[in-house]
Structures are given as C-alpha cells and as structure tokens.
Amino acid sequence: MGGEATAYRRRLDRLLERLPHLGVDAILFFEMNNIRYLTGFTGSDGVFILRSDNGVLLVDGRYTTQAGEEAPQCEVVQYRDKIGGIVSVLGEKEVKRAGFEAAAISVEFHEKLRGKLAPGMLIPLTEALTGLRSVKDGQEVLLLRRAVDIATDALWQVIEEMRPGVEERTIALEMDYRMRALGSEETSFPTIVASGLNAALPHAHPGPRKLEDGDAVVMDFGAVHAGYRSDETCTFVLGRADKKFREVYSIVKDAHDRAIEAVRAGAACREIDRIARQVIEKKGYGQHFSHGTGHGVGLDVHEAPRLSALSDQVLEAGMVVTIEPGIYLPGHWGIRIEDMVLVKDDGCDILTKISKELKII
C-alpha cells in the first residue's frame, strides 16, 4: 500500500508541475479512469479537483466510505448535487482559473456549471491531458501482465472447443465465461470471434455462424485485472490452410514483426504504422489494411498514443501499445495479428504470450 500511495503522489506531482504552464490553479477531472489513476478511487461517479496544495475527491453518498478507504491521501467531500459540490469546493479553496477535461463533460453539464461560477473561470483542456496515463510504471505493467495471463489461460481452454459445427457466439460466450472464472473483472471489450466470410469484417460481432473446416477464425479478446485491460488477436485456421491463406498470413505476420522490431523510445508512432503498412502495400494489399497499426492500452482498452498515419505522438519508455496489422479480403476471409508490447529505451518487450506463428487447429 505504501508503494501505491507513492505512485499516486508521483502522478499528482507530475501534473502539478504543469499547472503554471497550463495557466490554471486547479484542474477538474471527470473521466473516471483518470480519477482512478490519480487517486485510486474505483467508483462509477465522482469528481477530482487537483489543486497546488492538495487533491479533493468529491463523491455522492454511495461512495463516501469507499473513497475514504481507496484514496486516503485525498480530502473526500460528499455531495448531494454534483454541481453544487464543485462550486462549493472551488469557492472554499479560492480557485481563480479551473482547467477541466473538455472531452469528458457534456455541453449541458458545462452550461449548468458555468452558470454558477465567475465568468471565464472554466478553462477547457484537451491535448494537455491526452497523454496523462500513457507511460506506465512498474506496478501498472505487472497488472497488465496479469490481465494477459488470464486471457491466455482462457484461450487455451477455449481452443479445445473450436471445431466445425460450433457457433461463433458460443466460442465468444465460453471465452468470456472462462476469463471471468479465471479472475477477470469483466471482458476488456466485446470479444470478437469472426469465422469464414465474417473474418473479412474487422469489427464483426460473433453470431450464429457455425465454424467450418478450412475456416479462418479471428479472435480478438482481453481480460481485466485491477482495472487494467489486455488486448490480443489471434487468427487460427480450422483443419487446413490453403496456399493463398498461408501467403497472406505471412505478409501480415511480417508487417507485425517489422513493426515490433521498430518499436523503441523515440520512434514516431506514425513511423511504426508506416513500417507495417509498407510491408502490406508492397505485396499489393494496401487497400485491405483499413485501420491503424495500434494504440495504447491500460485502464482503457484504447488510450493514447495512437499508432496511425495521422498520429504526431512519439513513443516513450514505459508506454504499452498494441501492434495489430490486418488484411481483410471481402467475400473471402481476413487475418489480424495483435500483440501488446512494452516500449523500452532500446526496443520493446512483448507482453502477450501466445505465439503468432500460423496455428492450425
């Protein structure tokens, strides 16, 4: 627990250093995963007000006890009405300019809050907070590794049930069930099991289609441990893989491997995307790789940084990102291969455990 309290202190200190540059003397946090990251509070609703001298965690009556236990380093204030609570704390602490997460509150809430405060007091913050959680500390990496372990163990169990005649949605349900039975708090995101023609849809929902001999099966899945999420994609083949499939699989695998080889602190995110994309484009499948190469993962399954052609972010040691190139051939099948990697000064560690060599089951 001592170590954790230090981690929260460190996270706050890093932000506090930036307050003067942001031109504010407080920041209002509404995004629950940011609040969890900064305080340890895991409730579903609340506000965190960061001030130069302290942090105030505002919660409703359901969470007063829990907030006190989870965030003993914070002053906990209970509100009946969220806006009233914020106004009262800002007044008490004589805050003059309060930054807020402009992506996390609605226009309606903002209008109501603004109406109760001095004009110009609320300062929208956007890019300034984007990378707040992107560099993970050692404890966070351990939690991510534990989430990966749970998902891996579940997959090994479920792979036994993947045979012709079983419905996609049954595989997805079994995967979700086993991840939770093994300790996952929930699923990291809705599990994808896409077989045959459906594998050509990057965002397919598992449905009643029955697996058939020769099918490609794209499985995209993740577990959650202490709030931290894993994200991994395997593409298996049932029974036999033809020449074309083997060829395209090796292209996606090559794109995946080349991108991972390029991951290191200081590399531009768009450069990682370019490397994966170039492998696929050179083989003539460029238009069939219809999404970015990866994204950060942590308390949210999609968080900063973004590894795409449009990204202007740079990798830093401690970031955890996915590398997930794919080729989708409409009317035929699709292949996606995804690992989670931890960025290091001189390269990266692959956090996921399952080999991405072609596996015929």
Added chain:
Amino acid sequence: MGGEATAYRRRLDRLLERLPHLGVDAILFFEMNNIRYLTGFTGSDGVFILRSDNGVLLVDGRYTTQAGEEAPQCEVVQYRDKIGGIVSVLGEKEVKRAGFEAAAISVEFHEKLRGKLAPGMLIPLTEALTGLRSVKDGQEVLLLRRAVDIATDALWQVIEEMRPGVEERTIALEMDYRMRALGSEETSFPTIVASGLNAALPHAHPGPRKLEDGDAVVMDFGAVHAGYRSDETCTFVLGRADKKFREVYSIVKDAHDRAIEAVRAGAACREIDRIARQVIEKKGYGQHFSHGTGHGVGLDVHEAPRLSALSDQVLEAGMVVTIEPGIYLPGHWGIRIEDMVLVKDDGCDILTKISKELKII
C-alpha cells in the same frame, strides 16, 4: 419489416411536429440509442440529422453497408471525419438552426463543430428530448417481455446453485452466462449478487463472500433482447428467515405493492415515490430507503421517467417503469424488491414474472 418501418416513420413524425416549437429546422442526434430508436441503425458510432423533409444517417466506413440495410428509409452518408460530414450535410440541406442533444456531446466536440459553422447555428436541446423514448409501442413491449423471459429462465437455473459455500461472484457469473446462453445479447447492467452484510449496500459488487445459511441474497439482474433491457430484483433467504427479516420484508413488499397499485396514466411520478416511501417511513425505516422508487427502462436500463421525490414527470400509458423500494440495514442485511410494469390508462401490467412473495431457498 413493414410494421417496423411504420414505427420509425411514426417516431420521426412525432418529432417533426415539434420542430417549429423548438425553433429549429433540424436536430442532430448523437446518442446511439436515440439514433437506433429513430432509424433502426444499431452501430456503435454515427450521427442522425433529422430535417423536416427527410432523415440523414451519417456513419463511418465500417457501417455503410449495415446502415443501408438497417435504415433503408434514411439517406445514408459515409464520412471520413465526423465533423466534416456534419458540416457538409448541414450545408447541402441549407439548415439554418440545428438543435442538438446537449447531454450527448462533449464540450471539446461542440467547440470543434461550432468553429466550422455559422455563429448561432447550433441550438442546445435538453429537456425537449428527455422523454423521446419513454412511451413504448406494442413492438417495444414485446421485446421487453422477451428480455424478461430470458432473465427469468436464467434465474430459475441459477437458483439451483444458490447454497451455502458458493461465492457471490460465482452466482453472478453463472447468471450472466446462462442469460447469454439463453439468447441475451449481453447483460442489461452488471449483475448484483449481494449476500449477508453486503445486502445492506444498494450498489454492492459481487465478490468472494460465500453464501451462508440464513443469508439474505439480493439479486438485481437483466437480459437484453434486440437492444431492449429488463431489470428486476429478487431478495431471497437461504435456509431460514428470522422474525425481524420477515417483518422488514413485508414492509418492503407492501411499499412495492402499494406503489404498483397507484401506477396509472396521469399519476405523478413523485406521487408513486411518495406512496412507497410513506409505507416505509411509517414503520420507522425511512432513512434506510436511500434511493428513488423507480425509473423508465427500454433501450437504456435507466431512462425517463424518474420516479423520485424530485421528479416532475407524469406517467403516460405505454411507459415502462421499475418499482423498486428497498430497506438497507448497515451491519445487518438489506432487502430490495423490483418489478417492471407497463403503465395503462386504468392501472398497469406487471411485466416481470417472478413472484415477489418471500422465497426461502
């Protein structure tokens, strides 16, 4: 399908009638369940622009085919950039004043969109859209009944497994698994299984506590069918119930029954809350009934109207609401009893199936 298209047309027509009163010539919808309600589109992202002469559904490339299939009555426009897409459609259709769901978009998104449009063009709408989905049509009631059936069947299976020594989280996992195996698309909300001391916490998460003989077990659960959600709470007792528990159970049951007897079109929501609350207050447990008496349920598990002391809504025929009084005794146990009811002109139909007489298992 013909019937469904008519339902969407009817929903749009009802809104179109109100456009002049709202002082706008178009409404931008961002809330995905409102878009689903108005168009039939079930994707995870998109925008719906309602105009006096037509409806335009804007989606990204993932959803173009699906939108065309699910919402054939709409003009479907594919965007690469959401804001660019909106700006282009508004310009093309010569919209002058566009209302928008002020509770559904962030300050950041609003700022970006506003910057690309003529000044004063975006008009925030709040209360005007609150009750959009609260009155259900016959088809919606059928879907809700189907969700209830799934949840009921799952509960009967799980009840067999509720015995001393089984962990709360195992019961919750089995419940979620069986609901999905019986056809539920997902769980309506995180299932609550709160036993013994935990039953005194209205929002307990199922944890490692093992059921014990004599425990109260509060189970709050729901299934999802075609997007429509059920919501029900049963409080069971394991093995034996003492005198005090029976007494408090009958108070909660009485509050529940009295409230249901009062439900009819024209009744004030706050009056229903008052009736349930008064039963509990008269017996001296007023401070232990710490939440509202109920809420609307449909595509969202919590939607308008709200049955609380603060509500100024009035029940209408076709609304579906929960009635869920509870008494929570910290350090002892808690009891909540919840049914879903369909409001009618002269009373209501109870949609949930499980008897709320005290059940000892």
